[in-house]
Amino acid sequence: xxxxxxxxxxxxxxxxxxxxxxxxxxxxxxxxxxxxxxxxxxxxxxxxxxxxxxxxxxxxxxxxxxxxxxxxxxxxxxxxxxxxxxxxxxxxxxxxxxxxxxxxxxxxxxxxxxxxxxxxxxxxxxxxxxxxxxxxxxxxxxxxxxxxxxxxxxxxxxxxxxxxxxxxxxxxxxxxxxxxxxxxxxxxxxxxxxxxxxxxxxxxxxxxxxxxxxxxxxxxxxxxxxxxxxxxxxxxxxxxxxxxxxxxxxxxxxxxxxxxxxxxxxxxxxxxxxxxxxxxxxxxxxxxxxxxxxxxxxxxxxxxxxxxxxxxxxxxxxxxxxxxxxxxxxxxxxxxxxxxxxxxxxxxxxxxxxxxxxxxxxxxxxxxxxxxxxxxxxxxxxxxxxxxxxxxxxxxxxxxxxx
Amino acid sequence: xxxxxxxxxxxxxxxxxxxxxxxxxxxxxxxxxxxxxxxxxxxxxxxxxxxxxxxxxxxxxxxxxxxxxxxxxxxxxxxxxxxxxxxxxxxxxxxxxxxxxxxxxxxxxxxxxxxxxxxxxxxxxxxxxxxxxxxxxxxxxxxxxxxxxxxxxxxxxxxxxxxxxxxxxxxxxxxxxxxxxxxxxxxxxxxxxxxxxxxxxxxxxxxxxxxxxxxxxxxxxxxxxxxxxxxxxxxxxxxxxxxxxxxxxxxxxxxx
Numbered sequence: 328x329x330x331x332x333x334x335x336x337x338x339x340x341x342x343x344x345x346x347x348x349x350x351x352x353x354x355x356x357x358x359x360x361x362x363x364x365x366x367x368x369x370x371x372x373x374x375x376x377x378x379x380x381x382x383x384x385x386x387x388x389x390x391x392x393x394x395x396x397x398x399x400x401x402x403x404x405x406x407x408x409x410x411x412x413x414x415x416x417x418x419x420x421x422x423x424x425x426x427x428x429x430x431x432x433x434x435x436x437x438x439x440x441x442x443x444x445x446x447x448x449x450x451x452x453x454x455x456x457x458x459x460x461x462x463x464x465x466x467x468x469x470x471x472x473x474x475x476x477x478x479x480x481x482x483x484x485x486x487x488x489x490x491x492x493x494x495x496x497x498x499x500x501x502x503x504x505x506x507x508x509x510x511x512x513x514x515x516x517x518x519x520x521x522x523x524x525x526x527x528x529x530x531x532x533x534x535x536x537x538x539x540x541x542x543x544x545x546x547x548x549x550x551x552x553x554x555x556x557x558x559x560x561x562x563x564x565x566x567x568x569x570x571x572x573x574x575x576x577x578x579x580x581x582x583x584x585x586x587x588x589x590x591x592x593x594x595x596x597x598x599x600x601x602x603x604x605x606x607x608x609x610x611x612x613x614x615x616x617x618x619x620x621x622x623x624x625x626x627x628x629x630x631x632x633x634x635x636x637x638x639x640x641x642x643x644x645x646x647x648x649x650x651x652x653x654x655x656x657x658x659x660x661x662x663x664x665x666x667x668x669x670x671x672x673x674x675x676x677x678x679x680x681x682x683x684x685x686x687x688x689x690x691x692x693x694x695x696x697x698x699x700x701x702x703x704x705x706x707x708x709x710x711x712x713x714x715x716x717x718x719x720x721x722x723x724x725x726x727x728x729x730x
Numbered sequence: 731x732x733x734x735x736x737x738x739x740x741x742x743x744x745x746x747x748x749x750x751x752x753x754x755x756x757x758x759x760x761x762x763x764x765x766x767x768x769x770x771x772x773x774x775x776x777x778x779x780x781x782x783x784x785x786x787x788x789x790x791x792x793x794x795x796x797x798x799x800x801x802x803x804x805x806x807x808x809x810x811x812x813x814x815x816x817x818x819x820x821x822x823x824x825x826x827x828x829x830x831x832x833x834x835x836x837x838x839x840x841x842x843x844x845x846x847x848x849x850x851x852x853x854x855x856x857x858x859x860x861x862x863x864x865x866x867x868x869x870x871x872x873x874x875x876x877x878x879x880x881x882x883x884x885x886x887x888x889x890x891x892x893x894x895x896x897x898x899x900x901x902x903x904x905x906x907x908x909x910x911x912x913x914x915x916x917x918x919x920x921x922x923x924x925x926x927x928x929x930x931x932x933x934x935x936x937x938x939x940x941x942x943x944x945x946x947x948x949x950x951x952x953x954x955x956x957x958x959x960x961x962x963x964x965x966x967x968x969x970x971x972x973x974x975x976x977x978x979x980x981x982x983x984x985x986x
Contacts, residue, residue, distance in 0.1 A: 567959050570955070705837055
């Protein structure tokens with residue numbers, strides 16, 4: 328149902344533009360570059376900043392490279408002269424180039440400012456910067472969809488793009504940016520909280536799978552259970568995260584007080600234990616639902632045939648049903664992982680730690696850089712987890728049905 | 731997202747909905763009456779009842795935030811979904827669908843935090859975050875719902891001489907309505923939760939007593955806020971479940 332190619336049937340009315348999506352993105356990017364601040368500069372950490380436009384922030388060669396790549400993209404959006412297939416490739420390369428130029432220019436501007444102004448000056452990214460990054464990413468995604476490229480090419484492109492950005496970071500190019508200086512201040516704490524975040528997600532996923540997959544099997548085998556089971560799990564999923572975290576505090580602190588031994592194991596009102604319990608409760612519905620849906624999707628004839636070959640019930644389950652249900656079960660894992668990464672942010676409110684700690688600490692002190700240091704890695708983590716598990720889903724399908 | 735097709739007999743769900751909404755209203759209006767209970771349970775807490783603001787006011791503020799944001803999300807989201815399924819906007823459909831899918835992997839709390847530098851503290855950033863996030867399920871389900879309308883049905887309608895507008899209003903939207911409402915349901919439920927977190931950026935919601943309790947180490951505050959907002963979400967979800975059932979015509983295009 329997705330329209331992967333530009334319709335060519337209306338050749339009777341030849342249009343100048345072949346890719347209106349790209350034209351829209353280019354206009355949005357240019358408008359943002361023109362009207363919105365590319366960066367903000369403040370004399371020190373606390374003073375309010377002044378905005379800096381694109382023309383002011385970029386050096387001559389950067390600005391010309393920026394405009395040249397923009398023009399290349401504009402030409403690629405036209406019906407002529409580039410053939411469609413080539414145009415998609417050009418868009419992919421040029422949008423990556425534009426992304427890297429945008430990132431490089433911001434870091435470069437920060438370095439120049441510190442030398443020319445004062446070492447205590449702070450340079451932050453402005454809204455035009457974000458819009459431009461966003462437009463580059465969308466242009467690349469759109470080009471992939473138009474070229475209906477396979478997953479291998481997408482993976483390769485993602486690795487190259489991610490690798491180049493990571494190299495810019497690793498080379499210390501961004502070290503003078505305000506957000507990176509904030510990062511340098513909290514480097515050790517950041518690593519700790521990042522690991523805490525991952526550990527929380529991991530320790531919620533384990534029990535969720537251990538409980539959820541058998542429950543999904545049970546729902547598949549006993550039809551009468553389904554209604555109640557899914558209603559209860561849907562209830563958990565409906566309760567707002569912060570309320571569920573909070574409601575677990577009272578019973579757990581009572582439990583910890585009543586049995587000091589449990590308290591020593593960390594069962595108390597606040598901290599990691601209520602967070603993990605709440606995350607497991609949220610994770611159950613997608614795991615159970617997708618296990619059930621996956622098993623239900625196995626053709627009855629296949630199961631019959633396996634039985635006819637003399638397989639035992641256990642063999643049918645492990646060698647036929649679960650392998651065939653695996654793609655759907657893995658998409659459940661994908662939903663749950665992404666969801667848990669996001670919900671762990673909120674767990675910081677009940678003292679469980681994780682990247683959310685920076686977000687709420689930053690909000691409390693109105694330290695925007697700190698807020699972003701919590702929020703951006705969480706988003707990147709969620710997107711990477713989503714992409715990786717999506718790849719796993721594709722790979723778990725029989726080779727003939729992959730796309 | 732819909733599990734409604736599997737749930738128990740509709741009559742028992744209706745009783746549940748009525749019972750829980752009665753409980754919610756009773757608690758919103760009469761939480762103060764439970765003060766002796768909270769004092770008995772938490773003898774060490776001095777104010778065992780959140781009194782800086784009435785629970786009615788907090789609930790109304792919460793509802794206003796969710797209602798305003800959902801109205802904007804639904805109108806913009808359905809319009810966007812319609813645009814990308816018409817001939818004029820079909821070119822944008824793959825990108826918009828991908829955007830809606832990727833956007834939903836962004837944690838709501840992170841989106842809320844990122845809006846603060848742009849929009850400041852209080853009601854406005856929470857509203858912006860809620861609108862942005864609430865858009866995505868609506869767009870996704872509008873596109874999915876319109877996609878479930880069988881091509882033969884559209885052919886037949888065209889053959890009967892219906893105009894594009896008539897087909898949209900009389901055939902496509904009614905047939906897609908159940909899936910669209912399922913998207914609105916997801917959007918509203920997420921927004922009720924995100925609005926609760928909105929109290930950390932200064933919006934007045936039912937999350938305010940929760941945060942006040944967590945910061946001030948006052949468990950009764952936490953429980954009072956959490957019970958109300960949990961009930962509010964469950965009652966809303968049950969109400970949407972009934973609304974969805976009203977629009978099911980046997981054909982159930984499930985949108986995940």
